[in-house]
Amino acid sequence: MSFLVNLALGLLFGVGLVVSGMADPAKVLNFLDLFGTWDPSLAFVMGGAVIVAFTGYRLVLRRQKPIVGSRFQLPARTDIDARVIAGPAIFGIGWGLGGFCPGPALTALGLGAAGTLAFVPAMLLGMWAARLLGDTLQPRAA
Amino acid sequence: MTEFTPFASLAGGAMIGLSAVLLMLWEGRIAGISGIAGRLLPPYRDDAFPSRLGFIIGLVAAPFAVTLMSGGAIVQTVSSNVALMTIAGLLVGFGSVWGNGCTSGHGVCGLSRLSTRSLVATAVFMATAFATVFLVRHVIGG
Numbered sequence: 624m625s626f627l628v629n630l631a632l633g634l635l636f637g638v639g640l641v642v643s644g645m646a647d648p649a650k651v652l653n654f655l656d657l658f659g660t661w662d663p664s665l666a667f668v669m670g671g672a673v674i675v676a677f678t679g680y681r682l683v684l685r686r687q688k689p690i691v692g693s694r695f696q697l698p699a700r701t702d703i704d705a706r707v708i709a710g711p712a713i714f715g716i717g718w719g720l721g722g723f724c725p726g727p728a729l730t731a732l733g734l735g736a737a738g739t740l741a742f743v744p745a746m747l748l749g750m751w752a753a754r755l756l757g758d759t760l761q762p763r764a765a
Numbered sequence: 766m767t768e769f770t771p772f773a774s775l776a777g778g779a780m781i782g783l784s785a786v787l788l789m790l791w792e793g794r795i796a797g798i799s800g801i802a803g804r805l806l807p808p809y810r811d812d813a814f815p816s817r818l819g820f821i822i823g824l825v826a827a828p829f830a831v832t833l834m835s836g837g838a839i840v841q842t843v844s845s846n847v848a849l850m851t852i853a854g855l856l857v858g859f860g861s862v863w864g865n866g867c868t869s870g871h872g873v874c875g876l877s878r879l880s881t882r883s884l885v886a887t888a889v890f891m892a893t894a895f896a897t898v899f900l901v902r903h904v905i906g907g
Contacts, residue, residue: 625791625792625813625815625816625819626815626816626818626819627819628791628792628816628819629788629791629815629816629817629818629819629820629823630819630820630822630823630826631823632784632787632788632791632796632820632823633784633819633820633821633822633823633824633826633827634823634824634826634827634830635780635783635784635787635823636780636781636784636785636796636820636823636824636827636869637823637824637825637826637827637828637830638777638780638827638830638831639777639778639779639780639781639783639784640777640781640824640827641777641827641828641831641839642773642776642777642780642831643770643773643774643775643776643777643778643780643781644767644770644773644774644777645774645777646828646839646841647767647840647841647842648841648842648843648844649767649841649842650767652898653766653767655894655895655897655898656898656899656902657895657899658899658903659902659903660766660767662766662767662768662769663769663771664767664769664770664771664773664774665774667770667771667774667775667778668774668775668777668778668781669778669872669873670775670778671774671775671776671777671778671779671781671782672778672779672781672782672785672872672873672877673778673782673873673876673877674779674782675778675779675781675782675783675785675786676782676785676786676873676874676877677876677877679782679783679785679786679787679789679790680785680786680789680877680878682786683786683789683790684789686790688793689789689790689791689792689793690790690791690792691791691792692792692793692794694793695789695793696793696794696795697795697878698795698865698875698880698882700882701880701881701882702882703881703882703885706863706864706865707864707865707882707885707886708864708885708886708889709860709863709864710859710860710861710862710863710864710865710886711860711864711866711871711885711886711887711889711890711893712860712889712890712893713856713859713860713863713864713893714856714857714859714860714861714863714864714867714890714893715860715889715890715891715892715893715894715896715897716856716860716893716894716897717852717853717854717855717856717857717858717860718853718857718868718890718894718897719893719894719895719896719897719898719901720849720852720853720856720897720901721844721849721850721853721854721857722843722844723843723853723854723857724798724857724861724867724868724869725798725799725802725857725858725861725867725868725869726798726824726867726868726869728854728857729798729802729821729824729825730824730825730827730828731828731841731843732825733825733826733828733829734828734839734841736841736843736845737843737845737847737850738843738844738845738846738847738849738850739843739850741847741848741850741851741854742850742851742853742854742857743854744854745850745851745852745853745854745855745858746802746854746855746857746858747802747805747806747858748854748855748858749854749855749856749857749858749859749860749862750799750802750803750806750858750859750861750862751803751806751858752858752859753803753858753859753860753861753862753863754803754804754806754862756863757862757863758808
């Protein structure tokens with residue numbers, strides 16, 4: 624059941640990425656090009672998503688627990704450590720080079736562009752490497 | 766140039782936000798794509814694998830759903846520089862998992878929860894992404 628619900632939610636998320644233009648690296652790179660061919664559209668993607676999620680989370684989190692599962696699994700950490708600076712710094716460089724962040728890259732996979740077919744396996748490899756390195760340095764923390 | 770699309774981007778963003786809210790309602794988890802995709806590979810520490818697989822399949826299927834509904838082809842421009850896209854993919858994958866989140870987990874979900882950690886992470890990846898595009902397009906390319 625959770626498989627099917629998640630499939631529907633992934634589909635909704637992915638359709639949102641396509642409709643919003645976020646799945647097109649050209650649009651992302653133009654958003655990031657403040658001093659060139661700037662396209663402010665992606666600020667509206669983030670705006671729309673945050674307005675709905677901010678409001679919706681407030682309603683949902685009034686419940687004692689989710690529909691399935693015993694509790695809401697919210698990130699508990701509030702500290703600003705080196706990883707939460709270094710990780711996003713590295714991620715941002717890759718995002719600026721390729722125009723893909725993880726969601727749009729996966730959504731674009733089936734369209735079969737050569738750049739996407741190179742990007743996605745490399746991304747999964749990078750994710751795996753980060754998990755293994757994190758586990759090595761700090762067992763069971765991730 | 767890409768066309769400025771405030772309404773489509775706002776609507777697509779709202780769908781992304783709704784997906785995140787419904788995932789929280791259903792099983793109490795954050796809709797962070799780097800977290801979901803990164804945990805598709807071993808080691809497995811919980812029993813949410815079917816959920817994660819479902820969500821990713823939904824993401825990958827999304828462009829086909831859009832094509833079925835709209836009847837039109839999806840416009841997308843991806844760099845065909847395979848070496849560049851491989852490096853970008855490695856950086857995006859490693860950085861997003863190392864920093865515990867990407868555009869969705871820190872950007873959409875974290876900002877909606879008013880998380881300071883996510884605000885810092887989002888500011889850092891936006892800054893390095895803007896800087897990278899500036900360097901590539903106006904310093905190296907210009």
